[in-house]
Amino acid sequence: MAKSVAARKSLSGLERSRVRTGLVFLIPAALLCIVFIVIPLISVVVYSFNEKSSVGSAMTYVGLENFKTLPTTEGFWQMVWATMLFAFGSTILIVVLSFIVAMALDSKRLDYISRNVFRAMWFFPCILSGSVVGILWRIMYTYNNGVINSVLKSLGATPVNWLETYGLTNFAVIIASVWSQMGLCIVIFLAGLQSIPTELLEAAAIDGAGHGQVRTHIILPMMAPSITINVLTTSIAAFKMYELPWIISKGLPGYSTRLLTQRIHFFGFESSKFGLGSALSVILILVITAISLIQLVVLRRREDIY
Amino acid sequence: MKKTILALLLVLTMLMPMAALAEEHTPVTIEAWIVQTDFSDAWDEQIKPKFEEEYPWITVDAVGLGEANQDFITAKIAAEDTPDLWQVDNVQTYYDAIDNGLLVDLNTLEVSKDIPEAYREAFTHNGKLFGLTQGAAFSVLYLNMQILEEAGWTEAPTNWDEFIQCCADVQEKTGVAPLTLAGDKTTTCWMLYELIIANIVGDQLGLGVYEEQFKAGTFDFTAYPEIAEHLAQVAPYMLTGTGSMTEDDVTAAMTDGAAAMCVAGNWTSNNICSGIEECTGDAKYVKAVLAPFNAAGAPVWISVSPETAFGLSNAPDDPAVVEAREIFFNWIFQPENFKMIQNARGTVPVLSTMTEDQIVLPAAIAEIVPAMGAAPFVSMGFNLWTAEFKDAACTALKDVYGGNKDAATAVAEMTELLKQYNRGE
Numbered sequence: 001m002a003k004s005v006a007a008r009k010s011l012s013g014l015e016r017s018r019v020r021t022g023l024v025f026l027i028p029a030a031l032l033c034i035v036f037i038v039i040p041l042i043s044v045v046v047y048s049f050n051e052k053s054s055v056g057s058a059m060t061y062v063g064l065e066n067f068k069t070l071p072t073t074e075g076f077w078q079m080v081w082a083t084m085l086f087a088f089g090s091t092i093l094i095v096v097l098s099f100i101v102a103m104a105l106d107s108k109r110l111d112y113i114s115r116n117v118f119r120a121m122w123f124f125p126c127i128l129s130g131s132v133v134g135i136l137w138r139i140m141y142t143y144n145n146g147v148i149n150s151v152l153k154s155l156g157a158t159p160v161n162w163l164e165t166y167g168l169t170n171f172a173v174i175i176a177s178v179w180s181q182m183g184l185c186i187v188i189f190l191a192g193l194q195s196i197p198t199e200l201l202e203a204a205a206i207d208g209a210g211h212g213q214v215r216t217h218i219i220l221p222m223m224a225p226s227i228t229i230n231v232l233t234t235s236i237a238a239f240k241m242y243e244l245p246w247i248i249s250k251g252l253p254g255y256s257t258r259l260l261t262q263r264i265h266f267f268g269f270e271s272s273k274f275g276l277g278s279a280l281s282v283i284l285i286l287v288i289t290a291i292s293l294i295q296l297v298v299l300r301r302r303e304d305i306y
Numbered sequence: 307m308k309k310t311i312l313a314l315l316l317v318l319t320m321l322m323p324m325a326a327l328a329e330e331h332t333p334v335t336i337e338a339w340i341v342q343t344d345f346s347d348a349w350d351e352q353i354k355p356k357f358e359e360e361y362p363w364i365t366v367d368a369v370g371l372g373e374a375n376q377d378f379i380t381a382k383i384a385a386e387d388t389p390d391l392w393q394v395d396n397v398q399t400y401y402d403a404i405d406n407g408l409l410v411d412l413n414t415l416e417v418s419k420d421i422p423e424a425y426r427e428a429f430t431h432n433g434k435l436f437g438l439t440q441g442a443a444f445s446v447l448y449l450n451m452q453i454l455e456e457a458g459w460t461e462a463p464t465n466w467d468e469f470i471q472c473c474a475d476v477q478e479k480t481g482v483a484p485l486t487l488a489g490d491k492t493t494t495c496w497m498l499y500e501l502i503i504a505n506i507v508g509d510q511l512g513l514g515v516y517e518e519q520f521k522a523g524t525f526d527f528t529a530y531p532e533i534a535e536h537l538a539q540v541a542p543y544m545l546t547g548t549g550s551m552t553e554d555d556v557t558a559a560m561t562d563g564a565a566a567m568c569v570a571g572n573w574t575s576n577n578i579c580s581g582i583e584e585c586t587g588d589a590k591y592v593k594a595v596l597a598p599f600n601a602a603g604a605p606v607w608i609s610v611s612p613e614t615a616f617g618l619s620n621a622p623d624d625p626a627v628v629e630a631r632e633i634f635f636n637w638i639f640q641p642e643n644f645k646m647i648q649n650a651r652g653t654v655p656v657l658s659t660m661t662e663d664q665i666v667l668p669a670a671i672a673e674i675v676p677a678m679g680a681a682p683f684v685s686m687g688f689n690l691w692t693a694e695f696k697d698a699a700c701t702a703l704k705d706v707y708g709g710n711k712d713a714a715t716a717v718a719e720m721t722e723l724l725k726q727y728n729r730g731e
Contacts, residue, residue, distance in 0.1 A: 053398075053402050073694075074694060074697070074698040074723070074727075075698065075701070142547065142550075142555065143546050143547030143550075144545065144546075144547055144551075144555070144558070144559055144562070144564050145558065145562065145564075159546075161546050161547060161708070163547065163549075163550040164546075164547065164549050164550055164704070164708035164710065165708075165710075166710060249550070250490060250550060251701070252549060252550055252701075252704055252708070253549070253704070253705055253708055253710050254701060254705050254710065254711075255701065265377075266693070266697065268380070269376060269377050269380045269381070270376060270693040270697070271398065271692070271693035271694055272380075272398045272399060272402060272693070
């Protein structure tokens with residue numbers, strides 16, 4: 001305390017003015033943050049311990065009842081599995097494929113124009129909203145007159161029921177998600193690849209390192225921070241994903257592609273049970289936080305090793 | 307000079323009534339949420355201009371909600387930002403709304419007496435009337451008679467056994483999928499199943515009993531083994547992909563000749579009948595019948611429901627706005643005005659003050675309306691179920707339609723679901 005008072009006293013007039021200006025600039029962002037993040041977050045936590053309908057402000061305190069009820073609701077564990085499968089499946093595929101594509105796009109064999117054209121093409125799906133991507137892929141996957149099945153039929157192959165076959169639908173939804181989200185990961189990987197000092201690569205080449213050795217012993221370790229960012233952001237986005245899988249498969253077949261975010265929406269907006277929806281939201285927040293922290297610790301440790 | 311004075315007097319004379327009008331009424335704008343966007347053309351071109359011409363100081367802003375209506379409405383209700391005119395359905399959100407005084411109890415309005423008791427009853431919660439329906443909906447079996455003729459059927463099947471035989475013949479002789487429906491929409495996903503139930507239990511239980519048991523959670527689907535048997539019989543004849551098909555997909559399938567028959571509501575008759583006509587190139591091949599899921603010699607049971615209804619906001623506001631919203635609500639239910647909404651959707655009229663010449667129905671539907679009016683019926687599922695039951699039961703049904711689950715398991719699941727998730731009424 002004494003130290004902070006002393007520190008405050010030691011600030012010059014100019015510094016104090018700068019601090020004040022900085023605080024003033026922070027106010028709009030802080031207000032937005034409070035209104036749109038902090039207050040809703042607190043509300044969700046409060047609702048999760050209460051029984052509340054979507055209309056009116058009346059609430060009844062029920063303690064942990066909502067949390068106890070959730071696992072007994074219809075299809076809950078199938079939805080947990082579907083969410084995990086979607087989150088981990090899409091994260092792994094997005095990160096691995098983005099890395100491969102970024103390496104290809106960074107190749108010196110591509111000329112300036114084609115490199116930029118390919119980069120723009122890969123980034124394009126990122127600028128589309130999840131709903132648009134969902135509709136596009138639904139049109140692709142539809143059994144009757146869907147684009148993929150029309151191609152299959154024209155090749156003499158049997159059409160596939162992409163949207164109602166257990167396992168296959170999970171794969172179909174993940175592919176759509178991968179397509180829509182790879183662009184941003186590729187950009188981050190490209191930035192990482194371009195920040196690798198060329199001296200290092202040249203030195204390795206002089207020492208006789210082959211392409212494979214350069215990739216595994218120089219490029220991959222140097223890309224560790226980019227991998228960390230991509231794994232974290234992609235997995236968080238996957239856990240939060242709502243509209244894309246819903247538009248494509250509506251959770252079918254059974255509950256096999258129904259995500260927990262969609263269940264939150266169901267409780268809140270269809271069955272008018274804000275308490276249950278909020279409890280599930282709280283659980284999801286905790287799960288995402290825990291998984292992110294684990295990833296952060298593991299990946300940072302890996303970065304430190306390198 | 308005289309001319310100038312005269313001209314000024316003339317202008318003043320012309321302006322005086324307008325000034326008086328302005329004094330009498332403050333211009334107000336009211337908001338209407340319209341769920342069914344398929345009458346948006348009628349809204350823009352007929353309804354709004356006619357009303358605003360008759361009541362020039364009132365402007366009606368309409369928000370078309372479409373499929374996402376439930377999300378939008380729930381979010382707006384939570385934010386206490388509700389419209390003046392609502393469109394309401396028979397679901398929990400609106401029960402909560404009337405319970406919380408957000409909607410007017412329409413029993414207090416004279417116009418409510420022009421809607422038959424059965425339709426008022428459907429939108430009554432805890433004794434309060436929260437919506438006046440815009441029409442009646444019922445289940446229909448649409449047939450592409452060209453495909454049926456190819457399969458040896460010159461007439462539509464008239465009972466369950468014939469229907470199943472017809473499906474078998476169509477599949478075997480034409481290679482076309484015999485049947486489809488919009489599995490993506492819960493109302494139509496459930497429609498086929500409720501028709502099976504209605505025709506099996508209807509005669510045994512009598513009118514209204516199934517609904518009572520359903521709402522109380524005591525209806526036992528497994529107590530009638532024929533329900534699972536019939537569902538198992540029909541499931542293999544479904545067009546692949548039916549479980550995830552939207553109503554537009556069904557229209558496309560019928561237009562492409564990918565399916566010979568479809569179960570759907572009368573509200574999609576315009577699209578489906580046009581689709582069959584486009585497919586066959588001749589209107590004579592378009593046929594609509596009450597789904598013949600009855601036993602031979604027994605009456606055909608159908609499922610019916612009031613359509614989405616209009617509700618009136620009870621939110622406190624400027625007296626001029628409150629007056630304007632009541633004027634608009636009463637205006638809608640005048641026959642001359644109501645016909646614009648009803649005929650745009652092709653629903654069966656329920657407003658008792660309408661005359662024959664004001665009603666225009668699609669040809670295929672007009673043909674079966676007399677039979678529909680005389681047929682015994684059950685209420686469509688959305689009038690009976692809870693959100694949880696609807697979600698789980700339709701998920702099970704889609705699995706049956708997709709060949710992922712056997713009918714007996716799904717039917718057994720539904721009995722358990724209904725015990726757990728019912729309206730308790």
